[in-house]
Amino acid sequence: MEIQNFSTKNFDFINYINCSEQQCRTILHYRNLKDISKWMRNSSEISIDQHLSFINELKDDNDRKYFAVFQDNKYIASIYLTKSKGGLWERGIYIIPDFQNKGFATLIEREFITKIKSLGIDTLIAEIDKNNLSSIRFHEKLGYKPIKEENNYIWFILNENEMLNQIRLGGGYVIDNYAFINFTSLSIENKEEVLTWRNHPSIRKWMFNSNKISISEHLSFVDSLNNNIFKSYWKISYQNADVGCCYIDNIDYESKSGEIGLYYRPDKQNHSVFGIDFVYNIYNFMFNALKLNILYGDVKQDNSNSLSLAEFLGAIKISEYQYKGEKIYRLMISSITFNSISKESVCPRNYLKFIKNNYIIK
DSSP: OOOOOEEOSSOEEEEGGGOOHHHHHHHHHHHTSHHHHTTSSSOSOOOHHHHHHHHHHHTTOTTEEEEEEEETTEEEEEEEEEEOGGGOEEEEEEEOGGGTTTTHHHHHHHHHHHHHHTTTOOEEEEEEETTOHHHHHHHHHTTOEEEEEETTEEEEEEEOOHHHHHHTOOSOEEETTEEEEEGGGOOHHHHHHHHHHHHSHHHHTTSSSOSOOOHHHHHHHHHHGGGOTTOEEEEEEETTEEEEEEEEEEEETTTTEEEEEEEEOGGGTTOHHHHHHHHHHHHHHHHHTSOOSEEEEEEETTOHHHHHHHHHTTOEEEEEEEETTEEEEEEEEEHHHHHTSOGGGOSHHHHHHHHHHHTSOO
């Protein structure tokens, strides 16, 4: 992302790489003040050589953008963006002491957000020391929502991202008579039920962790999903009957991609007609409800049913590797490929023809 200097109604935002040496020294002076540095991950004092070296590194770094904020040529704040896991942008800000508690932080934030939204950034995250109560109140006032606690920090998100809203949708989604209910919204009975499916020998033998999971481990995992924006799990029902589960993991919000997984309810596994429709509608949900662009999946070579169904619906093998003595195929499918397939063509007759042409040795 390219952002150089820009001006708003009230402020001038100067990219660190364009600051004069005197401006760099001024920035460093305030950054090293205890009342500012104590809230940073790296609270140590930084030397001028370290500071200038850091700024030099920023010249070739498109994933970190730091700005000094000036008003009438007076330095009053720094604000930055760094790209985090999954393609989301983390925003940090500090106001120098003479300008704190005077409304500058809110005004700077709003004018900065207006600028970056014009560049296509619609979601920000912020990492706040949980003892920094004034910063927590500031972010909550601006509409940031807490999403997780990690060590001594609270992560907040300011979200206008449609895909993220959909992925974290708790109430459920219905598409072609298939209802997708987020694990976090399930009753305790339903959570226990999906665990019994997952622990069934015919299901877990295809998983990378094929061990049985205890109910306490399962409930703890489901609870953790409330604070994880990079994975989501759903229980699936068809015409009000429970039929299986699916999930998306390692979500990348920049490329709109993720890793898919699914499993049937054990007593539904051998119904080939149902299986075709089940997998088709999971892909339909991922691409056309969640707005993902690319899905990846790892499938064991011996899991011929999953491999053939995925390839029938447009997935391709992009690589292979060994895991615990088993060959694993890495699959990929794009929304463009999937949506080019007509619903009418996804039928048992065409699937059997595909199997005959691609999987049966002549």
